[in-house]
Amino acid sequence: MNTRDFAAQPLPPWRRAVLKVGSSLLSGDGGLDPRHAGALARFIEHAHAQQRDVVLVSSGAVAAGRHRVDAGGDGLVLRQALASLGQAALVTFWQQLLDRPVAQVLLTHDDLRNRRRYLNARATLRELLRLGALPVINENDAVAVDELKLGDNDNLAAAVASLVDADLLLIATDIGGLYSAHPRDPSARPITRVDAITPELLQAASGGAGTLGTGGMRTKLDAAAKAGAAGIATALFCGRDAEVVRALHDDRLHGTLVLAHGDRLRARKQWLRHAPSSGRLRVDAGAFAALHRQGASLLPGGVASVEGEFRRGDVVEIAMADAAAFARGLAQYGANEIRRIARRHSNEIEALLGFRYGESIVHRDDLVLLDATAHKEILP
Ligand SMILES: Nc1ncnc2c1ncn2[C@@H]1O[C@H](COP(=O)(O)OP(=O)(O)O)[C@@H](O)[C@H]1O
Numbered sequence: 001m002n003t004r005d006f007a008a009q010p011l012p013p014w015r016r017a018v019l020k021v022g023s024s025l026l027s028g029d030g031g032l033d034p035r036h037a038g039a040l041a042r043f044i045e046h047a048h049a050q051q052r053d054v055v056l057v058s059s060g061a062v063a064a065g066r067h068r069v070d071a072g073g074d075g076l077v078l079r080q081a082l083a084s085l086g087q088a089a090l091v092t093f094w095q096q097l098l099d100r101p102v103a104q105v106l107l108t109h110d111d112l113r114n115r116r117r118y119l120n121a122r123a124t125l126r127e128l129l130r131l132g133a134l135p136v137i138n139e140n141d142a143v144a145v146d147e148l149k150l151g152d153n154d155n156l157a158a159a160v161a162s163l164v165d166a167d168l169l170l171i172a173t174d175i176g177g178l179y180s181a182h183p184r185d186p187s188a189r190p191i192t193r194v195d196a197i198t199p200e201l202l203q204a205a206s207g208g209a210g211t212l213g214t215g216g217m218r219t220k221l222d223a224a225a226k227a228g229a230a231g232i233a234t235a236l237f238c239g240r241d242a243e244v245v246r247a248l249h250d251d252r253l254h255g256t257l258v259l260a261h262g263d264r265l266r267a268r269k270q271w272l273r274h275a276p277s278s279g280r281l282r283v284d285a286g287a288f289a290a291l292h293r294q295g296a297s298l299l300p301g302g303v304a305s306v307e308g309e310f311r312r313g314d315v316v317e318i319a320m321a322d323a324a325a326f327a328r329g330l331a332q333y334g335a336n337e338i339r340r341i342a343r344r345h346s347n348e349i350e351a352l353l354g355f356r357y358g359e360s361i362v363h364r365d366d367l368v369l370l371d372a373t374a375h376k377e378i379l380p
């Protein structure tokens, strides 16, 4: 099989991507090997130079750990110990290839399922990007077993892509892309574009991983399906071929493009529109106008009162006094916290609460307007 089996096609337009790099690309005979990672690091730097954000999901901790101790076998606890032994080396490895500061973030499935931790992880990642750092994410293998575990970094990368509002998921692996059958089967043909992930495709991808990888193509397709449902396209390509990686600088993909279902923002806003709400924020006319006219975030100063009991991360309705809701969004603070900071300036939050998650009560990325026209008459 040859990576040039996959004819070039344009990548969809993107501003923020999650790049997932599999173990197979990073490990060599003597531990972590920069042979392929160097080209990927240059791609990341090129993206930064174009004002694009990249979040890296890197496997390789277990492979790196294996070279530090003399341990055979593959039990779960051993893998957890090896991941712990290798994780620091993995982050150092990326730091040596990149100019900008790298930041380690270890996540489990449980962190992403728990509303508050999900929001905290999202805020940290946003802040790291704002600071110009490169987040390097891996599963927190030392604590993640069974139901806590995402299981493979392909799925972790898809979850992170939603978490950071990426518009593209890039999966670098050791093969040119998706084939119509396991690549050892001589009838296997390259598939350059996937519009829908069918049972036949999943079957074709179920033939198992390479020697170092965890999930094979199957978990990459599962991840692409998850990303696609959140409106994020996935590109699978061979990270061993420097020319293939170089082509990405010009937004050309030699590999498999899995299309998204609909638009990322629309998918998210659609969810916000229909998710059950736990309370209501009554806002003043100034906040109403800011949300409508400028697409602003809702700040504490514009909140007049709070109805119901809800926690940070819950969906709330936003309404003017005595009127129906005109917007919905994710609350950055719990109901009781908002009661204490309502009508106050954002820079007083810390003094009033003793902590601060950010200046907004509802961030504009987490906000959907319901029907702008119905409220024209109450604009100030
Ligand atoms: N239909 C298929 N098309 C391409 N690769 C496949 C397919 N089915 C199974 N594979 C296997 O999946 C491997 C890539 O997955 P994996 O080894 O888990 O890599 P990584 O470490 O990058 O996650 C390929 O090397 C190949 O052996």
Ligand SMILES: N[C@@H](CCC(=O)OP(=O)(O)O)C(=O)O
Residues within 6 Å of the ligand: 021, 022, 023, 024, 058, 059, 060, 061, 062, 063, 083, 138, 139, 141, 151, 152, 153, 154, 212, 213, 214, 215, 216
């Ligand atoms: N967390 C593990 C990686 C697990 C994993 O999914 O590996 P891979 O299939 O190579 O992406 C590690 O760092 O070794």
